[in-house]
Amino acid sequence: MVHPLDDTDYDVLNVVALKKMASAEVVAHDARIDIGTAERALAALADQGLLVLAGGMALPSDAAEPALRSTADTRYARLRTDDEIARLVDRFEPINTQFLTTMSAWQQVEVGGRKVTNDHSDPEYDGKIIDRVDRLVTRLQPLLDALAGFDPRFAGYPERFAAALAQIDAGRVEFVSSPTLDSAHTVWFEFHEDLLRTLGRERAE
Amino acid sequence: MAEVLAEGFNVFDTTKSPAGTVKYLESPSDVISLIRSGKLGEHILLVRGGTTTFLAPALSMGAIGVITMSGAPESHLGILSREFQTPCVMTAHLSSSESRYVVGDTDDAHFVEIAKALDGRRVRLDCTDHETGRVLADD
Numbered sequence: 001m002v003h004p005l006d007d008t009d010y011d012v013l014n015v016v017a018l019k020k021m022a023s024a025e026v027v028a029h030d031a032r033i034d035i036g037t038a039e040r041a042l043a044a045l046a047d048q049g050l051l052v053l054a055g056g057m058a059l060p061s062d063a064a065e066p067a068l069r070s071t072a073d074t075r076y077a078r079l080r081t082d083d084e085i086a087r088l089v090d091r092f093e094p095i096n097t098q099f100l101t102t103m104s105a106w107q108q109v110e111v112g113g114r115k116v117t118n119d120h121s122d123p124e125y126d127g128k129i130i131d132r133v134d135r136l137v138t139r140l141q142p143l144l145d146a147l148a149g150f151d152p153r154f155a156g157y158p159e160r161f162a163a164a165l166a167q168i169d170a171g172r173v174e175f176v177s178s179p180t181l182d183s184a185h186t187v188w189f190e191f192h193e194d195l196l197r198t199l200g201r202e203r204a205e
Numbered sequence: 206m207a208e209v210l211a212e213g214f215n216v217f218d219t220t221k222s223p224a225g226t227v228k229y230l231e232s233p234s235d236v237i238s239l240i241r242s243g244k245l246g247e248h249i250l251l252v253r254g255g256t257t258t259f260l261a262p263a264l265s266m267g268a269i270g271v272i273t274m275s276g277a278p279e280s281h282l283g284i285l286s287r288e289f290q291t292p293c294v295m296t297a298h299l300s301s302s303e304s305r306y307v308v309g310d311t312d313d314a315h316f317v318e319i320a321k322a323l324d325g326r327r328v329r330l331d332c333t334d335h336e337t338g339r340v341l342a343d344d
Contacts, residue, residue, distance in 0.1 A: 021262040052237055059262060062234045100279050107287045114335050179288050189281055
């Protein structure tokens with residue numbers, strides 16, 4: 001039997017499950033808790049077999065997803081029946097598709113009918129993509145605001161998007177898509193997965 | 206040319222042609238075990254889908270090649286493989302089988318057949334073709 005997670009444990013395990021591998025510092029930052037609380041929660045979740053601690057990092061065990069899913073069913077029952085959320089989520093799907101396409105366009109450019117790796121030597125092309133990322137993140141805001149009304153945890157995403165976009169504006173274009181940074185793509189991906197769990201939905205192929 | 210065991214979408218063109226023993230990963234614990242074994246670099250990783258997000262730690266820790274049985278190059282895993290420059294063949298199907306992945310209409314037997322045929326095989330990935338990625342026998 002899967003026991004419901006309390007709010008802190010849910011938030012901590014959720015961060016680990018979203019990142020697939022996370023340090024206590026990152027968990028504390030994204031779960032918006034202090035480091036001591038994060039470390040205690042990680043140790044307790046490891047004792048319950050919900051995550052694995054290795055080399056200073058936490059990784060989700062096979063039991064993590066079922067525990068999160070089961071808790072989310074209760075924790076977000078009211079959110080899942082909210083008409084405004086449903087309307088905004090419906091709008092999100094095409095925006096998400098555009099975002100994935102935009103990321104591919106950032107990584108690859110078409111030359112002579114073939115897609116080749118974008119060497120970022122064309123500032124005009126890159127600038128258009130960055131503008132598109134900016135616009136897509138802006139279009140996400142109403143959904144993020146509505147979700148934050150149900151759970152303040154979601155208020156962390158606009159802050160992380162803003163931080164990534166500020167880095168890009170400062171010329172650090174790796175903050176568009178790098179998987180090892182809190183890039184726009186990293187934050188978007190985690191938000192999408194978090195949203196699906198919150199809604200009790202599966203990721204589509 | 207070596208026998209083509211399977212082919213699918215090539216996520217990005219690369220002259221990298223990693224070789225290794227195929228390791229089928231079904232769950233996060235499989236990934237954790239592989240990372241802990243210290244033998245990540247000896248394997249071409251086979252997973253079910255482009256949405257198999259639990260593979261991310263393996264990519265960040267040096268996976269040499271990936272095969273998926275569903276998913277598109279535009280998916281999250283496709284984006285990650287390009288970021289890490291890890292050769293990746295997506296929605297691979299067996300050359301010896303008529304079975305093909307169809308979104309929303311593929312039963313388990315399709316995935317089981319591919320996993321059974323490739324898991325444990327010594328293979329090499331050929332990702333030089335613009336459209337098609339190939340899984341070649343390397344034994």
